[in-house]
Amino acid sequence: MKNRLKVLIIGGDNRYLEVIDKLAANEIRVFLAGFEQLSFENSFISHREIIEVDFSKIDAILLPVAGTDSEGNIETTYTDKQLKLPKQRLHETPEHCVIYTGIANDYLENAAKTANRKLIRLFTRDDIAIYNSIPTAEATLKLAIEETDVTIHGSNIIIIGFGRIGITLARVFAALGANVTVAARKSAHFARINEMGINSIATEKIDKVISGMDICINTVPHLIIDTNIIDNMEASSLIIDLASKPGGTDFDYAEKKGVKTIHALGLPGKTAPRTAGEIIGGVLLELLEDSMQRT
Ligand code: NAP
Numbered sequence: 001m002k003n004r005l006k007v008l009i010i011g012g013d014n015r016y017l018e019v020i021d022k023l024a025a026n027e028i029r030v031f032l033a034g035f036e037q038l039s040f041e042n043s044f045i046s047h048r049e050i051i052e053v054d055f056s057k058i059d060a061i062l063l064p065v066a067g068t069d070s071e072g073n074i075e076t077t078y079t080d081k082q083l084k085l086p087k088q089r090l091h092e093t094p095e096h097c098v099i100y101t102g103i104a105n106d107y108l109e110n111a112a113k114t115a116n117r118k119l120i121r122l123f124t125r126d127d128i129a130i131y132n133s134i135p136t137a138e139a140t141l142k143l144a145i146e147e148t149d150v151t152i153h154g155s156n157i158i159i160i161g162f163g164r165i166g167i168t169l170a171r172v173f174a175a176l177g178a179n180v181t182v183a184a185r186k187s188a189h190f191a192r193i194n195e196m197g198i199n200s201i202a203t204e205k206i207d208k209v210i211s212g213m214d215i216c217i218n219t220v221p222h223l224i225i226d227t228n229i230i231d232n233m234e235a236s237s238l239i240i241d242l243a244s245k246p247g248g249t250d251f252d253y254a255e256k257k258g259v260k261t262i263h264a265l266g267l268p269g270k271t272a273p274r275t276a277g278e279i280i281g282g283v284l285l286e287l288l289e290d291s292m293q294r295t
Contacts, residue, residue: 006057013077037079122280162189169219245263
């Protein structure tokens with residue numbers, strides 16, 4: 001069953017090396033566009049120019065984590081060639097062909113819609129986001145250790161947001177003996193934070209506690225660390241903002257006030273690419289097997 005599956009991977013970074021290995025190890029035929037600087041021993045893996053791909057035989061297409069840019073250009077790591085989403089050729093794929101991406105913009109959504117093909121945004125899935133929170137929290141810990149001159153143990157740390165990353169961060173920093181406070185806004189979240197033996201504060205009241213914090217870690221993808229909060233911070237505090245662009249910090253104002261900020265993005269891919277690739281590959285494999293059973 002599996003070796004009938006044909007997956008075309010167009011572009012991607014070092015995380016995809018693990019994904020490619022995982023698919024091939026499961027006897028899925030993998031065609032690679034944008035990887036010609038690498039060679040693979042496995043007979044299930046082969047290089048293709050997009051122009052020579054027989055799209056009518058492709059069961060799934062995997063795009064890079066970032067999807068495409070607003071003009072359909074695809075990010076590559078292992079080629080000098082510029083790749084573009086073969087928009088028109090998506091129509092040639094069989095009806096069951098699914099397009100997988102990390103995230104999607106309007107360009108990609110429109111391309112999938114026009115071709116009437118299903119688009120799956122892997123990074124909006126809870127399973128991937130929760131697994132990814134592990135390397136993200138570890139990399140945040142690394143930054144916190146390197147960028148301060150005190151131990152994490154005994155430090156006052158505020159974590160803003162109690163979502164998939166916030167929960168893991170709270171657990172990791174509390175386990176090291178930090179004095180952790182989590183800022184949240186839902187009563188169920190306050191109950192859970194309390195159950196974990198961690199301090200909590202309503203997000204709108206962060207300014208009341210921020211002056212005592214050594215490190216402030218933001219996970220909320222909206223402006224939270226604004227001028228008011230920065231005005232109440234010690235200049236010696238460190239802000240680590242993990243929220244996707246534009247982040248949740250007034251970076252210009254923090255700089256003006258001399259508060260050190262780090263907008264730390266793409267941490268799993270930077271500090272644990274193999275694990276990040278295993279996470280993507282594992283979930284992708286499950287989805288491919290699922291979709292194969294339905295066709
Ligand atoms: P999530 O599960 O959606 O959690 C987001 C948190 O933000 C939730 O606690 C949510 O509160 C809170 N929130 C959202 N809007 C808010 C608002 N207006 N005011 C106050 N709180 C608000 O997201 P996640 O998976 O933890 O990811 C968090 C961010 O990190 C995202 O931007 C994601 O793209 C990014 N990310 C970064 C990295 C990295 O390497 N830096 C890696 C992965 C993801 P409620 O639950 O009350 O709604």
